[in-house]
Amino acid sequence: MSKKLTKNKKKIIEKISSKKYSLEEALFLVKEISFVKFDASIDISVHLGIDIRLPNQMVKGTVTLPYGTGKNVCILALVPKDKESEAKKAGADYVGLSYIDKIKSGWTDIDIIIATPSVMNQLGTIGKILGPKGLMPNPKMETVSINPEKSIKEIKSGKITFKADRYGIVHASVGRVSFSHQYLLDNIKEFMRTIIRNKPSASKGSYIKSIYLSSTMSYGLPLDLKSFVKK
Known part of the structure; x- marks a missing residue:
């Protein structure tokens, strides 16, 4: 070798x-x-x-x-219940606020998190985990979105x-x-x-x-x- x-x-x-x-x-x-x-x-x-x-x-x-x-980007969508179905259809790999607890336990096997503005106040407890890994949703990076379905499709397409x-x-x-x-x-x-x-x-x-x-x-x-x- x-x-x-x-x-x-x-x-x-x-x-x-x-x-x-x-x-x-x-x-x-x-x-x-x-x-x-x-x-x-x-x-x-x-x-x-x-x-x-x-x-x-x-x-x-x-x-x-x-x-x-050329890479399949793994997306977690942190969205309210009424947006979960849309996020899944758009191509999110993981969907739902239950993943907040999973992240608290150390799980971060994802590339990007898309979140709606309404759930951002729930992410304070995992900020210290997401921040250093560059995973914290950010409006300037368009990962905080009022239209998560559109954001997910755009990321999946390049x-x-x-x-x-x-x-x-x-x-x-x-x-x-x-x-x-x-x-x-x-x-x-x-x-x-x-x-x-x-x-x-x-x-x-x-x-x-x-x-x-x-x-x-x-x-x-x-x-x-x-x-x-x-x-």
């Missing part, structure tokens, strides 16, 4: 140069240097010129990727949330190695358009510092900002 890994690493190193790649070049190469035996995720990391200590420079929001991420981490970097999955070149191009361009639109007015100087593309367990490839940001 270790020999094979060394061989693969050698192949990767031979293919990678120190240059910055155009988006098209990086997409071809990131697929070539993916050696895992499953359909790896293609991920983007965007380092922003923001001061995340200042609330008016936080970058977060949602974007609908034209072709989704809507993702993003938020700059403490280093000012936004990480997101933008597809899979099995996706066509065009699908990945369209997803990444839509993601970057949204990041650029979300530039805080208080952010001064260079907004996009660097962009890296990688696949699961592979090296990150630096993208040429000039050629990319124009798109």
Whole structure:
């Protein structure tokens, strides 16, 4: 196993140069240097010129990727009884306020929680569990919704949330190695358009510092900002 890994690493190193790649070049190469035996995720990391200590420079929001991420997003819908049937039909994996107690016991096997405004006052007791995991419903991330059915459908069809981490970097999955070149191009361009639109007015100087593309367990490839940001 270790020999094979060394061989693969050698192949990767031979293919990678120190240059910055155009988006098209990086997409071809990131697929070539993916050696895992499953359909790896293609991920983007965007380092922003923001001061995340200042609330008016936080970058977060949602974007609908034209072709989704290729991942089945597991959704918990915390909704009143009269909305449970709608949430199930829309595709929520788990539905109902009974899951609040389950979360208190340590269960968090979900990717996203959608909640209605009317139940938010019941989530205070699990805030300390959900907050650190990025699961707390938030109106700005459109996970607190008066129309949970619509929100669930949108997420299942490719809507993702993003938020700059403490280093000012936004990480997101933008597809899979099995996706066509065009699908990945369209997803990444839509993601970057949204990041650029979300530039805080208080952010001064260079907004996009660097962009890296990688696949699961592979090296990150630096993208040429000039050629990319124009798109």
